[in-house]
Amino acid sequence: MSTKLHNYLQGAWVPHDGEGIPQFDAIDGTLISTCGSEGLDYSATLHYARKVGGPALRKMSFQERGRMLKALALFLNEQKEKYYTLSYRSGATRADSWIDIDGGIGTLFAYASLRRKLPDTRWYLDGEAAKLSKEGSFIGHHLMVPKHGVAIHINAFNFPIWGMLEKLSANLLAGMPAVVKPSEVTSYLSEIMVRDIIASSILPEGALQLVCGSGVGILDDLCEQDVVTFTGSAATGQQLRALPSIIQHSVPFNMEADSLNAIVLGPDVEPGSVDFDLFLKEIRREMTAKTGQKCTAIRRIFVPEDRIEAVQNALSKMLAQTTLGDPRTEGVRMGALVSKPQQQEVRQQVEKLLQHSSLAFGNLDQFEVLGADKTKGAFFAPILLRNDQPSKYTNTHQIEAFGPVSTLMPYRNLAEAIELVNLGKGSLVSTIATADPRFAQEYVMEAAPYHGRILILNEASAKESTGHGSPMPLLSHGGPGRAGGGEELGGLRGIKHYLQRTAIQGHPSMLGQITEVYQVGGAQPEATIHPFRKYFEDLQIGETLSTHKHTVTESDIINFANLTGDHFYAHVDETALEGTPFERRVAHGYWILSKAAGMFVEPRKGPVLLNYGLEECRFTKPVYPGMTIGVRLTVKEKIAQEQRDENDVPKGIVKWLVEVFDQTNETVAIATILTMVRKVEELRS
Known part of the structure; x- marks a missing residue:
């Protein structure tokens, strides 16, 4: 390790000018290295992140960025012994360094795993659609997209690795580049890890830059798309939060300060x-x-x-x-x-x-x-x-x-x-x-x-x-x-700090096409062949299968009760219905869902591999014997899955909207089911 730390800016390692700030071994007082940031062009540094790193990250989906984090975590895990060796010089024991080093890498792994909760798109839908009109032809939704700026992370001396990785985990998954400014007291640990990260070529160029010195002036050229996170003393954080560049551009400033x-x-x-x-x-x-x-x-x-x-x-x-x-x-x-x-x-x-x-x-x-x-x-x-x-x-x-x-x-x-x-x-x-x-x-x-x-x-x-x-x-x-009033980590909450939430309004069909998630009330073109006969890539958002109809009988209800052991009084005892919402014996909600599955499932072997689960289900109207029900099965959303190894079947998860309606076309049940579906690329390879 050189006794003169370098800054990594605009794709190059840059030594500091002058004598720099000395960094001493906490155990014996000997010199470890020097660091400095005098004369650095921060305006060019931030511009590089915005124009090179940002676009490269935004081209990737959440799923791709999650896999990138996983690859980085695996790579750093193989390098970690060198970090432990150097960490002793900060005064830390092996157990102390475990918190910093393994804790930081573990956070990368945790955020990489969050990709499973995110779509395979470059945007994220937040919450549910809002019906804004009587007939349902005008709705609204909240869309979240990566900001077009740079995240500037100012970290404390006590966790030079964890403090860096826990912030990077969130902004990189969100699709935003970062400039990291560790404490000049222990930036020698941050520098050695960043050298490995850059050498790995796992991150796109411009996604990560490093300033090892004091960083004075690093916040002078902020714009409205940037984000600043700070960890350190409350006094320093308050001074930075009050900078004109923060106030004038309404830059989000997340502060995590020492507390009692x-x-x-x-x-x-x-x-x-x-x-x-x-x-x-x-x-x-x-x-x-x-x-x-x-x-x-x-x-x-x-x-x-x-x-x-x-x-x-x-x-x-x-x-x-x-x-x-x-x-x-x-x-x-x-x-x-x-x-x-x-x-x-x-x-x-x-x-x-x-x-x-x-x-x-x-x-x-x-x-x-x-x-x-x-x-x-x-x-x-x-x-x-x-x-x-x-x-x-x-x-x-x-x-x-x-x-x-x-x-x-x-x-x-x-x-x-x-x-x-x-x-x-x-x-x-x-x-x-x-x-x-x-x-x-x-x-x-x-x-x-x-x-x-x-x-x-x-x-x-x-x-x-x-x-x-x-x-x-x-x-x-x-x-x-006193603790700063901010929040870091928190799973998906952490990445939302680097995303812009924007309300979008329009017809359900248009919003469905924009978001690639079917919106209720949007166009539902009838499938020409059964959707279960289609491979993952061939399924189109919004395409719908309308099933045959079935008239409910008392035998349906009794047989389901005997099969499942669900003898709840509303299904089996008509004399016990006084004071309830039911007029007479009512069908089980789960019978309705099970019957719906029997009506829309294609029984022959095909691209659908298995039922992956149920996300939401509501029973909205009682179903009595004599009523006739039908089902509309609509492709709601598609999420590609990565192959775990070369033997793993290429596949994706398809979310289906299941609407069960009665003879008056009124919805009696609605659910979202998930299936695992093969990709056609398996056959082409």
């Missing part, structure tokens, strides 16, 4: 119990993982006032077992802070907190370090503070020491616990250790407005729980107020 996250011990949890031990272990893990340098780390600990001594004693014993030192030394469980300046910053914040708190455990100066020189590295021992009057001395709810530091505080009742937790003015996450659902419900209802996530911790979920400090790809990561 809390954990609460429920009054039902007794010392010595399993849940009590889980509570203590969660605190120890969150105080020592990444040496406390996590935006989700537990900073405030609230316990019933009659248990504060028990918690302090037990937690102090656990923290005393934490071995501090070079993470490559056997037996070390906690490494160093990321840098000497960070070490000094944490110390200053602890000294401020000590103005109204006492030292319950730890020492700012007297502690042992294994395998390293304490004076050369950025080591900091676990510190547990205690504030016995948290309602009076509120600096605990305002000052954050971004290291292995937390404050223990008592509460008298649930209302006070909630009030104290909410004094954090907005947090990413809080945890409550309890098995009492009433306590948990009240806490969630009153604390949720101040939190992005709440974990209920107890023995029942502990075995598989990912813990307090682990943002999950399918759940939102962010929080209100």
Whole structure:
């Protein structure tokens, strides 16, 4: 690795000018590399992303971009040991680096899997169509398409890989290019991974650019199509959010800031119990993982006032077992802070907190370090503070020491616990250790407005729980107020941040042709041959099969009841219908659906491989003996599927709209069914 980091801009690796910003080993203080961004042409960089990367990504469908993410995740997974080796120099242990490295790659995999919930198109339909006219000839829908700008990601020092990949996962799947600006403290880790990504040629050119230095001026040339995401301190984020380029162009600015996250011990949890031990272990893990340098780390600990001594004693014993030192030394469980300046910053914040708190455990100066020189590295021992009057001395709810530091505080009742937790003015996450659902419900209802996530911790979920400090790809990561007011991840929610939602209006046929999804009320040309005889490529959106008719009999209902064991009174006992919506014995809803399938299915072997499932189904009108029903089967949507290997059958998923109607042409049932259908390309290859 060169001692001079390069920026990757406009398709080339560019060294920084001048001496640059030095990056030091957190363990021994030796120079790792230098980085810089002075003199870079950010206007050209953003233009390149918009004109080269954006169009290339937008040519791809969601399915294609999802497969691209999967390929990238598989590739990086093969390279990851080199990232672990370098990550030790940031002060991280192997377990700490797992969060950053495997966690980041795992997020790529998770977002790649989301392609299965997205269409094989370049657009995404959001929600359901809105009927805007009496006769149904004028409707509206919400369409989401990739923005034509660039996502600028400004990341924090604590997760140089996860912070980058979790944001890239969403914008790349959405179809938007990115310029990544990692912290200049640890950008050496981001650079080595980006070098591998670029060398792999998995991403189209212009989809990813990298700025390793301070990035001053990177937000000066924004336009209305761009998006900015920021992770870091609340003060810095607020300054960036107020920039004229953000305000003038109404640029979406997603902020995820460090917050004073809390954990609460429920009054039902007794010392010595399993849940009590889980509570203590969660605190120890969150105080020592990444040496406390996590935006989700537990900073405030609230316990019933009659248990504060028990918690302090037990937690102090656990923290005393934490071995501090070079993470490559056997037996070390906690490494160093990321840098000497960070070490000094944490110390200053602890000294401020000590103005109204006492030292319950730890020492700012007297502690042992294994395998390293304490004076050369950025080591900091676990510190547990205690504030016995948290309602009076509120600096605990305002000052954050971004290291292995937390404050223990008592509460008298649930209302006070909630009030104290909410004094954090907005947090990413809080945890409550309890098995009492009433306590948990009240806490969630009153604390949720101040939190992005709440974990209920107890023995029942502990075995598989990912813990307090682990943002999950399918759940939102962010929080209100001090935490920044933004959201990241959250599954499909995450990609919508990079899409423009636009309402489209018109005739159902036109909207169906635009979106390639059949809209109710649109043209339904009658199929000349049975649709089940057609291959995936040959099926046309909107083509419809109208079936023969069937007159319902009481025998139909009785036989279905006997076959299924569904003897619900409305189907079998006409004497029990008083006070119900039914006039007489009524057909089972699932009989209607089953009968419909029997009416529209083509029995001979053909391109249809199997029934893949049922997405939605409603029974809209009672069906009585003597009524005559028919079915309209319409091609609603087609989603191509990738081949898992060379032996896999080329195929796709077809969504069919099933409308069951009676002799008055009124709908009695409506459903969307899915089938797996062969592609004709299998025969041509």
